[in-house]
Amino acid sequence: MTELASRLPALYGLALAGCMGWSWLSSGSVSPPAPQTIANHAYRELWSDHPEGRQSAIEMFQQSLAMDPAFPFRWSDLGDALAAAGRTDSARYCFRRSLELAPNSPQIAMRAVNFDLGEGELGPALQLGAVVLRITPDYDQMVFNSWLRLGGDMNGILQAGIGGNTRAAEAFFRFLIASTATGHSATGQSEESRLFQTWNWMEGRSSVTRALATAWTVWLESRHHDGDAFLVWKRYVARDSGYGAGNWIDNSGFEYEPAGQGFGWRLQPCPGVKSALDPAVAHSGHSSLRLEFDGSENLDFHHIAQSVWLAPGRYRLTAWMRTANLSTDQGVALTLFGVSTPALVSARDWSRVSADVTVRINPSLGEVRIVRAPSWRFDGKLRGVVWIDDVELRRID
Amino acid sequence: MIWRVTILVAAVASAIIAAPQSSSPVVGTISSTEPITINGSATSPSAAPSWPLAARDEIATTAPALLQTADRNVLRFEANSKARIGSAGNGLAYIYVREGGVHFNARTGPVYICIGDRLFIPAKSAQGTLKLDQSGSAASSLESGVFVEQGTRACMPDVPADFLSGLPKAAGGSIGPQATAGGGLNKRNTAITIAAAALAGTAFLFSSPPCALAAGCNFNPAPISPSQR
Numbered sequence: 001m002t003e004l005a006s007r008l009p010a011l012y013g014l015a016l017a018g019c020m021g022w023s024w025l026s027s028g029s030v031s032p033p034a035p036q037t038i039a040n041h042a043y044r045e046l047w048s049d050h051p052e053g054r055q056s057a058i059e060m061f062q063q064s065l066a067m068d069p070a071f072p073f074r075w076s077d078l079g080d081a082l083a084a085a086g087r088t089d090s091a092r093y094c095f096r097r098s099l100e101l102a103p104n105s106p107q108i109a110m111r112a113v114n115f116d117l118g119e120g121e122l123g124p125a126l127q128l129g130a131v132v133l134r135i136t137p138d139y140d141q142m143v144f145n146s147w148l149r150l151g152g153d154m155n156g157i158l159q160a161g162i163g164g165n166t167r168a169a170e171a172f173f174r175f176l177i178a179s180t181a182t183g184h185s186a187t188g189q190s191e192e193s194r195l196f197q198t199w200n201w202m203e204g205r206s207s208v209t210r211a212l213a214t215a216w217t218v219w220l221e222s223r224h225h226d227g228d229a230f231l232v233w234k235r236y237v238a239r240d241s242g243y244g245a246g247n248w249i250d251n252s253g254f255e256y257e258p259a260g261q262g263f264g265w266r267l268q269p270c271p272g273v274k275s276a277l278d279p280a281v282a283h284s285g286h287s288s289l290r291l292e293f294d295g296s297e298n299l300d301f302h303h304i305a306q307s308v309w310l311a312p313g314r315y316r317l318t319a320w321m322r323t324a325n326l327s328t329d330q331g332v333a334l335t336l337f338g339v340s341t342p343a344l345v346s347a348r349d350w351s352r353v354s355a356d357v358t359v360r361i362n363p364s365l366g367e368v369r370i371v372r373a374p375s376w377r378f379d380g381k382l383r384g385v386v387w388i389d390d391v392e393l394r395r396i397d
Numbered sequence: 398m399i400w401r402v403t404i405l406v407a408a409v410a411s412a413i414i415a416a417p418q419s420s421s422p423v424v425g426t427i428s429s430t431e432p433i434t435i436n437g438s439a440t441s442p443s444a445a446p447s448w449p450l451a452a453r454d455e456i457a458t459t460a461p462a463l464l465q466t467a468d469r470n471v472l473r474f475e476a477n478s479k480a481r482i483g484s485a486g487n488g489l490a491y492i493y494v495r496e497g498g499v500h501f502n503a504r505t506g507p508v509y510i511c512i513g514d515r516l517f518i519p520a521k522s523a524q525g526t527l528k529l530d531q532s533g534s535a536a537s538s539l540e541s542g543v544f545v546e547q548g549t550r551a552c553m554p555d556v557p558a559d560f561l562s563g564l565p566k567a568a569g570g571s572i573g574p575q576a577t578a579g580g581g582l583n584k585r586n587t588a589i590t591i592a593a594a595a596l597a598g599t600a601f602l603f604s605s606p607p608c609a610l611a612a613g614c615n616f617n618p619a620p621i622s623p624s625q626r
Contacts (some may be wrong), residue, residue, distance in 0.1 A: 047463045051504070078445065082464060084426070114445050118426055139444055141438045142438065149435070150423060
C-alpha cells in the first residue's frame with residue numbers, strides 16, 4: 001500500500017504527460033484548442049473537396065461559437081458555412097446575430113453584404129454596404145465592385161447605397177472612372193452611361209467638388225466629349241469668373257498654380273527652360289508666368305499650352321509680355337490654330353501682343369500655346385527671361 | 398370556405414415566388430486565404446473570406462481558391478490562375494480558364510470548363526484536374542468518373558447562344574436519348590417545383606386549419622445558439 005502511494009506522483013505525472021502529448025498531437029498545443037484554432041480547422045474542412053467537409057465545418061464552427069458566443073466573427077464563420085451548405089435561413093440568422101454584436105465592424109458588415117448579394121437580397125446588401133462605407137474608406141473598392149457586379153441597377157446603388165455620403169459618392173465616381181480603364185463592365189450597362197448617370201445624380205445633390213470635376217473633365221476629354229468637358233470646367237473648375245463668356249482663357253493672369261490638365265494651363269518640362277509662376281513680377285494681379293532660358297539649347301519650345309473650346313467666329317488672342325536679355329533672333333510668341341502673335345526678343349518692358357483668329361468649324365477644340373521656334377543662326381541658343389501675364393482670348397465679331 | 402380559397406390562392410402565389418428563379422446573377426462563391434482579384438479589383442480575405450461571383454466576372458488568384466458554383470459543384474483554382482466565370486443557358490456554370498489550372502469535383506452535375514480553347518465537361522461525380530501547359534494547350538487528368546466532353550469541341554470565353562443545343566443531354570444539352578445528368582434551372586424543373594409546392598399547400602390547407610388561426614402554433618425558427626447544440 002505504501003509502495004503504491006509512493007508511486008502515485010509518478011503515475012500522475014505519466015498520465016499528465018500522456019494527456020499533454022495527446023493534446024499536442026491533435027491540436028498542436030498542450031492547452032485546450034482555442035476557438036480560433038477550431039475555426040481555422042473548420043475553414044480547412046469547409047474549403048476541402050470531400051463531401052462531409054461542409055457538415056464537419058459547421059459542427060466545428062458551432063463548437064467554436066459555443067466557446068465564444070459573444071465574438072461576432074464566430075457567428076459570421078458559421079453563417080458562411082451554413083450558406084455554403086445551402087442552409088440559408090440559419091445562415092441569415094447567424095449574419096444578423098453577428099451584426100447585432102458588432103454593428104460598427106466593417107468586416108462583419110462586409111461578410112453580411114456578401115451573403116445578401118449571394119442570396120440576391122439587394123436591399124439589405126445596399127444598406128449594409130452603406131454602413132461599411134460610412135465606417136471606413138478601406139473597403140470602398142470591394143463594396144463598389146460587389147454592388148456593380150451583383151447589386152442591380154445604378155439607381156438603386158446611388159439612392160440606397162451611396163445616399164447622402166458625399167465621400168462615398170466621390171469615391172464611387174472615381175471608381176467608375178478607373179474601372180473604365182480596365183474595361184470591365186459589370187452591370188451590362190455601358191461604362192459611359194453609368195458615369196453620366198452618376199455625374200448627373202451628384203450634380204443634382206450638389207455634391208460635386210472641384211477635384212472631382214477636374215477628373216471628370218479629363219475623362220470626358222479622353223473620350224472626345226470636348227463640349228461636355230468644357231462645360232464642366234467652366235461651371236466647376238475655372239478660376240476666372242468670366243471664363244467661357246468674355247474670355248476663353250482660364251487663369252489668364254497666372255494668379256493660381258497651373259492646373260496641368262483639362263482646360264487649365266499645362267506646363268511640360270523642357271531641358272534648358274525653367275518655367276514657374278513669379279510672385280515678384282506681374283502686369284496685373286499678384287504674379288505672372290516666368291520662363292527662364294539658360295542658353296544651353298537652341299530650343300523648339302512649345303511646352304506650355306491651354307486647351308480652348310470655341311464656337312465659330314472671330315477671336316483676338318492677346319497677352320502682355322516682358323523680356324530681359326533675350327538672345328537670338330527667335331523670340332517667344334503665342335499661337336492658336338496656326339496664327340501667332342509677334343515674337344518678342346531682346347529686352348522689352350511690358351508690351352501687349354495680339355493676333356486675330358477665325359474659327360470656322362463648329363465648334364472647335366484648339367490650343368493656345370506659348371512657343372519659340374529654333375533659330376537658324378550659329379548663336380541660336382536661347383538665353384534670357386520672359387514674363388507673360390493677362391493672356392486673353394475674346395470674340396471680336 | 399372563402400378564407401380557405403383565399404389562402405389557397407396565396408399558397409399557389411407563394412409557391413410561384415418560392416420557385417427557383419433564374420434571374421439571380423450569382424453563379425457561385427469564391428473563397429481563398431489570399432487576395433482574389435475580381436474584375437480588376439482586389440478583394441481582401443481580411444474583409445471577407447468568400448465572395449459571390451456573377452456571370453462575366455474575371456477572376457485572378459494569388460493562392461489556391463475554391464469556387465463553389467450555384468449548383469454546388471466545386472472547383473479549386475491553382476495559385477496564379479485567371480478565369481472568366483460564365484453561366485450557360487441552363488443555369489450551370491461555364492468556366493473559361495485563361496491561365497493556370499483547376500481541380501474539379503462535379504458533385505451535383507456537369508460543369509462546363511473551357512481551357513486551352515477546348516471544352517471539357519466532367520459528368521456528375523467526376524473529379525480531376527485540368528491545367529494549361531507552357532504551350533497553352535490543356536492537359537487533363539481524371540481521378541474518378543468520366544468526361545462527357547473531353548476537349549473535342551472548340552470553345553471561347555463567353556457562352557455562345559447555341560451552346561446547349563450542340564451538347565448531349567448528359568451534359569445538360571438537347572442531343573441524346575435521355576437526360577442522365579444536368580439539372581440546373583430550366584422551365585420543366587420550375588414547373589414541377591411550382592406544381593409540387595401548390596399541391597403540398599393544398600393538401601396542408603384542407604387537412605388542418607391554418608396555423609395563424611390555431612392556438613399554440615409557433616412559426617419562430619429555432620435560433621442557432623450554443624445552448625441548443
